[in-house]
Amino acid sequence: MERVSRMVAEKPVVIFSKNSCCMSHTIKSLFCDLGVHPAVHELDEMQRGREIESALSRLGCNPTVPAVFIGGELVGGENEVMSLHLQRSLKPMLKRAGALWV
Secondary structure (H helix, E strand, C coil): CHHHHHHHCCCCEEEEECCCCHHHHHHHHHHHHCCCCCEEEEHHHCCCHHHHHHHHHHCCCCCCCCEEEECCEEEECHHHHHHHHHCCCHHHHHHHHCCCCC
16 A cells, blocks of 8 residues: 555556556546646556555555546546546646646
8 A cells, every 4th residue: 555655646647557458548548638647557567566456456446447546646447537527627636736737
């Protein structure tokens, strides 16, 4: 858990992902299209990926990927992020976190 906390503090937007997950790809593309450059951690490429995935599960991420953190806080997975985007709440949240300037 401490490792995850350190990782989510490194940038305004942090995404835990897997290369094999199509929803992870969709979320990463959304942030890229918005002009956000998140820290992306591909759990299936990391030595301790399973350990981090277990920590994400304990934090309430279900499924564990994609897991999106904005401003150090867990936002959730693809459903939560897409809902925020459709409600026009995602961009203001990104601006408050310092991930967007416009």
